[in-house]
Amino acid sequence: MITTKKNEKMNKISELSLPCYKKLYLIRRSEKKIIAHYFEDQMKTPMHMSMGAEAIAVGICQALESNDQVFGTYRSHALFLAKTEDTDDFFAEMYGKQTASLKGRGGSMHLCSPDYGFMGTSAIVSSVIPVAVGAAFANKQANNDKIVAVFFGDGAVEEGVFWESLNLASLMKLPILFVCEDNGLAVHTPKSQRRGYKSIIDVVSNFNCLTYEEKTTDVEVIHQLASKAIDRIKTEMLPCFLRLRYFRYLEHVGVNQDFDAMYRSKDKFEQWLKADPIGLQRKKLKDLGMEEDEITDIEMDIDSKIDSSIAKAKEADFSGISELYKGVLA
Amino acid sequence: MRKITYCQALNEAIIQEMERDPAVFAYGIGVPDHKRVFGSTNGLLEKFGSERCFDTPLSEDAMTGFGLGAAINGARPIHIHMRVDFLLLAMNQLANMVSSCKYMSGGKLKAPLVIRAVIGRGWGQAFQHSKTMHCCFAHIPGLKVVMPTTPADAKGLLISAIRDDNPVIVIEHRWLYYAVDEVPEGDYSVPIGQPNILLPGSDITIVATSWMNVEALRAAKIMKERHSVSVEVVDARSAAPLEDAIIVDSVNKTEHCIIADNDWIHCGFSAEIAARIAEKCFGKLKSPVNRLGFAFTPCPCTRALENLFYPNATDIIRAMEEKLHLEETDLSGENFYTYENKFKGPF
Numbered sequence: 001m002i003t004t005k006k007n008e009k010m011n012k013i014s015e016l017s018l019p020c021y022k023k024l025y026l027i028r029r030s031e032k033k034i035i036a037h038y039f040e041d042q043m044k045t046p047m048h049m050s051m052g053a054e055a056i057a058v059g060i061c062q063a064l065e066s067n068d069q070v071f072g073t074y075r076s077h078a079l080f081l082a083k084t085e086d087t088d089d090f091f092a093e094m095y096g097k098q099t100a101s102l103k104g105r106g107g108s109m110h111l112c113s114p115d116y117g118f119m120g121t122s123a124i125v126s127s128v129i130p131v132a133v134g135a136a137f138a139n140k141q142a143n144n145d146k147i148v149a150v151f152f153g154d155g156a157v158e159e160g161v162f163w164e165s166l167n168l169a170s171l172m173k174l175p176i177l178f179v180c181e182d183n184g185l186a187v188h189t190p191k192s193q194r195r196g197y198k199s200i201i202d203v204v205s206n207f208n209c210l211t212y213e214e215k216t217t218d219v220e221v222i223h224q225l226a227s228k229a230i231d232r233i234k235t236e237m238l239p240c241f242l243r244l245r246y247f248r249y250l251e252h253v254g255v256n257q258d259f260d261a262m263y264r265s266k267d268k269f270e271q272w273l274k275a276d277p278i279g280l281q282r283k284k285l286k287d288l289g290m291e292e293d294e295i296t297d298i299e300m301d302i303d304s305k306i307d308s309s310i311a312k313a314k315e316a317d318f319s320g321i322s323e324l325y326k327g328v329l330a
Numbered sequence: 331m332r333k334i335t336y337c338q339a340l341n342e343a344i345i346q347e348m349e350r351d352p353a354v355f356a357y358g359i360g361v362p363d364h365k366r367v368f369g370s371t372n373g374l375l376e377k378f379g380s381e382r383c384f385d386t387p388l389s390e391d392a393m394t395g396f397g398l399g400a401a402i403n404g405a406r407p408i409h410i411h412m413r414v415d416f417l418l419l420a421m422n423q424l425a426n427m428v429s430s431c432k433y434m435s436g437g438k439l440k441a442p443l444v445i446r447a448v449i450g451r452g453w454g455q456a457f458q459h460s461k462t463m464h465c466c467f468a469h470i471p472g473l474k475v476v477m478p479t480t481p482a483d484a485k486g487l488l489i490s491a492i493r494d495d496n497p498v499i500v501i502e503h504r505w506l507y508y509a510v511d512e513v514p515e516g517d518y519s520v521p522i523g524q525p526n527i528l529l530p531g532s533d534i535t536i537v538a539t540s541w542m543n544v545e546a547l548r549a550a551k552i553m554k555e556r557h558s559v560s561v562e563v564v565d566a567r568s569a570a571p572l573e574d575a576i577i578v579d580s581v582n583k584t585e586h587c588i589i590a591d592n593d594w595i596h597c598g599f600s601a602e603i604a605a606r607i608a609e610k611c612f613g614k615l616k617s618p619v620n621r622l623g624f625a626f627t628p629c630p631c632t633r634a635l636e637n638l639f640y641p642n643a644t645d646i647i648r649a650m651e652e653k654l655h656l657e658e659t660d661l662s663g664e665n666f667y668t669y670e671n672k673f674k675g676p677f
Contacts, residue, residue: 069403102436114438119402124426130392131427134399134407141381141405161422164392171387327437328471329571330495 009288016062017288018298020219021281023058026302027081028278030090033306034077035255042314043094045107050078052249055277056181057082059222060149060242063230067117069139071132071150074109074123079151084116087309097316103323125186126152126159129178133165136176136239147230149177154243155186157200169239170207177229178209178241183248188263201243210240217246217277220284247272331512333676336478339485339513340370340446340502344408346517347492348378351406354492355382358393358410358446367410368448368507394420394445398428398497401443406492414447414501415458421466428497429472443497444488449540449592450504452636452669457628462540462592465599467499468570474522475569477501477592479543480677481511483567486520494522503541503592505669511676523571527580528677531562534650535580537603539566540592542622542641544673548666549646556659559650569599577603578610585616588649590641595623617653622646642666 031051037043050057057078061070064083072079080090089101093111096104106112112120119135122128132150139146156162157180169176180200184191197203201211210232212225222244229240247269251258259266285295334342348354355378361367362375362383374383386393390411397407411417417424431441450459468475474496478484484502491498528543529550538546543565550561562580566572581587587607591600600621607619622641629639643666651658667673 100436101438102434105436106434110434112435112438114402114435120431120435120439122427124422127395127422127427130395130423131399131402133392134396134401135403136399137396138400138403138405141400142403161389161391161395164387164389165395167387168389168392168396327433329474330432330440 006289013285013288013290016220016223017281017284020058020062020223021285022298022302023062023082023085024054024219024278024281025299026085026087026306027054027058027078029303030081030087030306031077033310034094037310038255044096045094045109046253047108047255048075048253049250049255050075052272053181053183053246054078055217055219055222056179056244056246057151059219060177060179060226062219062223063226064147064149068147068149069117069119069135071119071128071135071148072111072121073125073128073152074121075153076111076121076151077108080111080113080118083118084113086113086116087306088312089113091309091313092316095313095316096318097313098319098323099312099316103319126156126162128152129156129162129165130168133169133174133176136169136174137172140172140174145234147175147177147233149179151179151181153186154180154182154184154191155194156180158186158194166204166207166209166241170209173208173237174239175233175237176239177226177233178239180241180243182243182245185248185252185264187252188261190263201241204241208238210236210238211243212240213243215245217272217275217280219277219281332515333510334481334513335507336481336484336509337369337507339481340488341372342513343485343488343492344371345373345377347489348374348382350517353404353406354408355405356408356410357384357386359386359388359416360412361385361410367412368504370507371410390416390419391423394423395427397443397445398423398431398441401441402431402439406442406444408444408446408492411445411447413450413459414463415461417445417447418463424467424473425470429470431472432496433472440495441497442495444491445497445499446488446502447499448502448504451541451640452505454631455629456631460629462501464501464539464569465593465597465602468599472497473570474498475501476522476567477540477569478567479506479528479540479565481509481513481675483520483526485513486518487522487567489517490519490522493519498522501540505541505667505673506544508672509675509677523568523573525574525576526565526567527562527576528565529561529563531560531584533560533584534586534588534654535562535564535577535584536588536590536646537564537566537577538590539569539599542590542592544667545641545643546590546646547677548643549650552643552647552659552661552664553650557651557656559654559656561650566599566603572602574603574606574610577607581607581611582614585614586653587615588620588622588646588653590622590646593623594626595621596626598623620649620653622649
């Protein structure tokens with residue numbers, strides 16, 4: 001009996017808890033490294049940091065199959081790393097070097113890696129949502145069982161094209177997961193200045209669309225919710241809208257905190273920080289019986305992977321004139 | 331060779347391409363309704379079913395992004411707009427998403443999306459049903475823009491657009507839908523980017539777009555009869571890309587050029603052509619390049635003002651006479667095109 005319980009714990013560690021933690025740690029440490037190196041002024045790209053939101057991207061990507069497709073926004077460091085784990089490509093693009101798959105065309109705001117199913121991002125709020133809906137349509141036509149997940153902030157639901165896209169996906173019953181990462185802010189504008197509705201979930205529920213909402217930093221809770229949502233998308237043949245709340249740790253753009261600007265309170269941040277998604281998941285691993293040394297070894301491996309990617313990115317060359325004109329047209 | 335209308339030629343191109351390639355589908359507001367986009371989508375619903383020919387919500391913006399998303403996942407969508415003016419609701423998708431898709435994916439994604447957009451004119455279309463906008467689309471890297479004038483080009487350019495791995499906007503003038511001419515029955519394509527000499531001549535070049543070619547051909551006929559002037563009419567056919575060799579060769583030969591664009595002049599496509607002629611034919615020009623286009627106003631509704639808004643064959647004749655120092659010929663007995671007196675062709 002004891003052995004069975006131990007096996008169960010081991011299975012949980014290897015199947016979910018540890019893979020989730022590795023991704024959470026990878027994302028958090030990658031962004032910490034961005035902060036550490038940003039002052040050198042070699043990463044010349046406007047950084048919109050994911051810090052605080054990691055559990056959403058990781059929980060959902062962990063629930064997706066590797067060939068499922070995701071679309072994101074200008075704030076997609078977490079999503080990119082959760083889907084691809086490709087730190088070489090990530091840092092090469094942050095440094096704008098020719099070793100990146102985009103060769104420095106995109107930068108922090110325009111990550112794209114279709115080979116991993118990371119289909120693209122947009123810095124124009126909401127603009128990627130209808131594209132994701134079209135991708136889901138093509139998947140449905142091809143009957144390939146793929147799910148599309150499209151990530152956007154709460155500001156995106158104020159754009160007309162969000163409603164056009166939701167209506168369309170609901171009308172055509174498309175296999176798509178709408179993921180609203182709700183931090184209550186559009187740049188610096190609070191929800192009280194922007195929302196003329198009482199509950200977004202109530203509004204979306206009036207479409208032929210499944211809905212869920214959750215306020216948690218627990219990656220496994222988000223994973224479970226996403227798994228349930230994906231299962232229902234497939235069996236009920238309807239789209240699903242998730243509203244997941246989080247606290248944006250840093251300023252809108254840049255690598256600093258900006259509580260001195262007074263548009264939001266530091267107290268709230270400190271409350272959220274107590275349940276920081278990375279710390280929470282690390283504690284879970286220990287509760288499941290992992291030793292401190294074991295965890296530290298894993299973390300060190302991830303740290304050295306990140307350091308190696310940064311070193312390679314710094315050494316690499318920039319793209320030349322031949323790259324400028326490549327790929328405008330097929 | 332058999333003769334069919336421009337509208338039938340468009341229809342034939344879509345049907346043949348949908349038969350050839352199951353990835354092609356057609357959609358847009360009213361596409362399968364009883365009017366079938368002026369008849370250009372006749373038979374699609376019956377032949378290919380509602381999965382490959384469907385109506386949409388009134389959401390031009392989302393439906394354009396939708397087309398892009400389907401295209402990057404292997405489909406070849408044809409999105410159809412009954413007026414190009416409606417496509418402006420999707421300008422964000424065109425300028426920020428569709429045009430940059432390939433570039434921003436490091437060449438990994440392609441967007442074989444066709445957007446058909448009709449230009450309206452006459453019977454009170456006014457200022458929101460009559461624009462052309464080709465210069466705005468052509469200004470953006472990553473978009474191709476064609477504007478067929480003849481039925482044969484309508485079919486051949488639409489087939490090229492459907493087979494192209496890039497987004498292509500096809501701009502179709504409503505009045506040209508009635509034009510009848512020889513169109514090959516089988517499968518053929520017209521290369522995107524190349525102008526076409528509609529009428530060979532030796533004394534003066536008229537570069538025209540879309541409907542203005544019809545006005546230019548009429549003007550050329552009268553110039554031949556009244557002044558013995560041999561006019562070469564070059565249909566630009568494509569706004570982006572634009573390979574200008576045919577235009578440059580023509581102007582180097584005739585040494586005079588007037589551009590008649592189906593659009594406003596200011597910051598328009600005619601300015602692009604004029605600049606290229608200035609760069610490449612400078613020493614050969616015997617007169618400055620002139621441009622004709624819409625009056626620089628929103629298009630008015632009432633007929634009396636609308637007639638003043640649009641340039642026509644008479645304006646082209648007068649511009650040529652002035653350029654070549656000829657006396658104005660009396661045009662009072664001539665019968666010009668109107669929407670009551672439809673242009674039937676052949677070209």
